[in-house]
Amino acid sequence: MHAYANPTRFLAIAKPLTPWLLGVGLLLVLGGAFAGLTMVPGDYKQGETARILYVHVPSAWLGMGGWTSLAVAGLVQLVWRHPLSGIAARAIAVPGMLFTALCLATGSIWGKPTWGTWWEWDGRMTSMLVLLFLYAGFIALTNGDEGQRQGGSLSRGAAIYALVGAINIPIINRSVVWWNSLHQGPSITLGGSSIDKALLWPLGLTLLGFSLLFGAIVLMRMRRIIADNRVAARLRRLADEED
Amino acid sequence: MKAKHQRLILAAFALVGVAGAGVLGASALRDEAAYFRTPAEVKAGKTIVNEPMRLGGMVAAGSIKRQADGLTIDFVATDGKASIPVQFTGIVPDLFAENSGMVADGRMRADGVFVADRILAKHDERYMPPQMGDMPKDMKVAPKV
Numbered sequence: 001m002h003a004y005a006n007p008t009r010f011l012a013i014a015k016p017l018t019p020w021l022l023g024v025g026l027l028l029v030l031g032g033a034f035a036g037l038t039m040v041p042g043d044y045k046q047g048e049t050a051r052i053l054y055v056h057v058p059s060a061w062l063g064m065g066g067w068t069s070l071a072v073a074g075l076v077q078l079v080w081r082h083p084l085s086g087i088a089a090r091a092i093a094v095p096g097m098l099f100t101a102l103c104l105a106t107g108s109i110w111g112k113p114t115w116g117t118w119w120e121w122d123g124r125m126t127s128m129l130v131l132l133f134l135y136a137g138f139i140a141l142t143n144g145d146e147g148q149r150q151g152g153s154l155s156r157g158a159a160i161y162a163l164v165g166a167i168n169i170p171i172i173n174r175s176v177v178w179w180n181s182l183h184q185g186p187s188i189t190l191g192g193s194s195i196d197k198a199l200l201w202p203l204g205l206t207l208l209g210f211s212l213l214f215g216a217i218v219l220m221r222m223r224r225i226i227a228d229n230r231v232a233a234r235l236r237r238l239a240d241e242e243d
Numbered sequence: 244m245k246a247k248h249q250r251l252i253l254a255a256f257a258l259v260g261v262a263g264a265g266v267l268g269a270s271a272l273r274d275e276a277a278y279f280r281t282p283a284e285v286k287a288g289k290t291i292v293n294e295p296m297r298l299g300g301m302v303a304a305g306s307i308k309r310q311a312d313g314l315t316i317d318f319v320a321t322d323g324k325a326s327i328p329v330q331f332t333g334i335v336p337d338l339f340a341e342n343s344g345m346v347a348d349g350r351m352r353a354d355g356v357f358v359a360d361r362i363l364a365k366h367d368e369r370y371m372p373p374q375m376g377d378m379p380k381d382m383k384v385a386p387k388v
Contacts, residue, residue, distance in 0.1 A: 041372040045338060050370055075258075079250045115363045116336030122278035163258065167265035178269060180277040180299055182346055187368040196371035 007226050010084055014219045021216035028209025036202035043199065052110045053195075054202050058210035059103035063131060064169050066096025066214070067162075070138065071169075074162030077154045084222070086153035089162060090142055091221035095214055097135035104128055115182060123175035124183035127168060134165040149232070152225045279346045283324040290351050298327065298357050299346040299365065307341055320345065320357070331359040338364035 036054035043050035073089035076082050107125070108118045119125065141161060147153045154162070176185045187195045195203070269276075279299030280288075290296075300320035307318045315332040318341075329347055339345055344365030349358050 043370050044373045045343075046366065046370075053370070075254060078254050079247060114336075114338055114366050116339075117363055120278065120363070123276050160257075163254070164261055167261055171265065171269060174269075175276075178273070178276075180279050180281065182278050182363060182365060184366050184368045187370065194369045196369075198372045199370050 007083060007087075007229075011223065011226065014223055018216055018219045018223070021212045021219065025209050025212030025214075025216055028205050029213060030209075032202045032205030032207075032209055035205065040199050040202060046114055049110055049113045050199070052106050054206045056103060056106040056110065057203060058207045059099045059106060060128070061207060062210055062214050063096060063100030063103050063128070064172060065211075066092050066099065067131060067134065067165060068169055070096065070162045071166035074154060074159035077159045078156065078163070081153070083151060083153065086147055086151075086159075087222050087225045088218070089138075089154055089158075090148070090152055090225060091218045093135055093139050093142070094221070095217045097132060097139065099210075099214070100128065100132045100135060104132060117182075120182050122181040122183055123179040124172065124181050127172040127175050130168055131172060134168060138162060138165070151229050281322040281325075282320055282327045283322050285327060285351075286325045292353050293350050295348070295350055297346060297348050298329070298359075299344070300327070302339070302341045302343055302345055304341050320347070327357050328355070329357045329359055331362050333360075333362070335362050336364040338366065340364075343367075 032054060036051050040051075042048045070089050070092050073085045073092065076085035077089065104125075107128075111120075112118050138158065138161060141158050142148065142154065145155060145158070147155055147158070173186075175181060176183050187193060193200055279297040282298070282300050285296075285298060298320055300322045303319040303321045303326060307316055309316050312332075314334075315330065316335070317328065317330050319326050320329050321327075329349075331347065331349075339362060344367060346363045346365055347357065347359035348361040352358050
């Protein structure tokens with residue numbers, strides 16, 4: 001694992017991997033969306049509106065998975081100070097926030113015809129909104145800070161913020177179990193799925209597809225930060241030579 | 244001990260502390276964070292008449308009765324343990340139906356009837372094709388949207 005923490009070795013893998021993640025991810029998302037919209041039946045009670053789950057569920061998964069990765073990167077930054085961990089955390093924040101927003105938006109669009117309301121302050125919705133604000137706070141905390149100009153590492157404060165924010169992830173996950181909520185309970189658990197097989201399979205495609213897309217976006221953003229670092233280092237050297 | 248290990252132990256302790264605080268907070272919020280109260284919870288606790296609250300439960304089978312004005316409905320909300328009669332005047336969401344979940348904003352009247360001023364439909368976690376749904380026999384057609 002230590003070997004890949006070296007930016008040069010990381011780039012040697014990330015560069016050829018990016019187009020694959022992007023291409024396969026896009027294909028799966030488009031295929032899953034096509035299947036979800038045209039090939040499977042609507043839900044017995046909700047009708048056609050249920051189809052939004054093929055975007056909503058992957059968005060929720062990536063919003064929460066994004067912060068989990070952010071927290072792991074924060075821990076690695078704090079304990080091992082790997083050069084890539086801060087870069088990874090910075091690269092994850094924006095797509096993570098984007099998918100969280102997409103989850104809230106699709107949920108709201110679904111909530112109006114299903115529940116009869118765009119928004120309610122129940123446990124699931126409130127905790128997911130908190131996640132959106134956590135991302136915004138992390139971006140505000142790390143954008144343009146000292147670390148960004150010095151190789152991309154996280155400040156101790158930002159790394160601790162990432163770790164403490166992770167407490168919200170199990171709360172989002174359990175919110176519909178611990179508290180009475182308007183949002184339904186979990187459909188897919190370790191014990192199986194209460195989404196019928198006939199409706200479930202396109203979700204597998206979009207879940208994997210969006211995850212690969214997320215990976216491609218993160219790799220691209222990490223490569224950009226590393227490239228920026230190199231430009232900055234070269235400019236510094238040039239400035240030193242002129243002196 | 245290397246500085247790295249010291250940091251790891253410190254981070255582990257901090258994580259345990261934060262997780263513990265989170266669990267304590269979540270359990271302390273048990274009642275406050277609940278979006279609604281079930282009929283059994285309402286019956287068990289002291290219900291203050293005319294205080295705004297939210298009641299959630301299943302709409303009991305065969306309980307929906309429409310009054311002559313065409314707008315007011317009466318039904319029974321149940322959670323399997325207790326039942327509370329509910330009255331509502333207005334338009335209900337499309338998914339509001341018997342044997343289905345609902346959440347009502349309103350107040351308890353002195354006679355034990357819950358008067359709702361807003362009703363939301365609650366969806367459960369099951370998703371299935373129309374032909375598999377628990378629908379009455381004469382409705383086994385895909386709903387047109």
